[in-house]
Amino acid sequence: MLESIHHTRMRAALEEAHLAFARDEVPIGAVAVHSVSGEIMARAGNRTRELCDPTAHAEMQIIREICRLECAQRAPEYDIYITLEPCPMCAAALSYARVRTIYFGASDVKSGALTSSIQLYSFSPLHHKPVVIPGVLADPCAQILKDFFAQKRAQKNAVEMI
């Protein structure tokens, strides 16, 4: 399959996930692209552990960054690429920021709030519902999470064997 522009952008989000993995954070990454220029304007990986901030998910960081760039509470000209389906916190925040389109990689069957566990944009009275495109590079986006949690389990078992 040819590499589409969406794959290229999701690979940039995956790079952020890999950087998060190296920081011992749950490996989720995101980038924000301006829909007119096509440029990546913000990129982030999960930093909840480093920042002692349970709200420092990748998406929350890029929402804050693009709104800061726009000097506004809304960023309607941005498309967001996230390696994992957003949780309820991030799905709501992406709506408040009025982002145009959300592309995500792996589905989060347990905690995803767009197409999985809670379909927040289907049932709730949010003013703005971004277009949602799931499954962009779903396999590598899921694999990095599997690798991370497998490593965590192995570390835990090693400690228990001491």
Add this chain to the structure above:
Amino acid sequence: MLESIHHTRMRAALEEAHLAFARDEVPIGAVAVHSVSGEIMARAGNRTRELCDPTAHAEMQIIREICRLECAQRAPEYDIYITLEPCPMCAAALSYARVRTIYFGASDVKSGALTSSIQLYSFSPLHHKPVVIPGVLADPCAQILKDFFAQKRAQKNAVEMI
């Protein structure tokens, strides 16, 4: 009715809502109380407009503050007082922060995520579900929002009459 400790704390949250009103922000306020000392450790009003940040709801600011104080992603010894029922973003974040109890004032019939529109803690697979106590000083907490939006409508009508 005697003034309970919960009323006193909600009045502190209401003060933050009044300060938000004075800044021309949607007047919602919150405080966080340490459950052992009983002290108010963080207080905030909505600052989405001032900070150009759609995530800068009162609750999100105090979550970040108490986790910063605790140097942790979790703050399980805190009780939160909020003048309005939290939205889905804040309700999820309060769960991630593992706060103990959420006391709120006015219900948000349209966008509330605890007892109104979406009952996030009833239906979703969140790991932690804080205890929820609604209706603390519900009337003044609702009235300040009514006053704010009435003022906004009057300002809009005045502009249209020019």
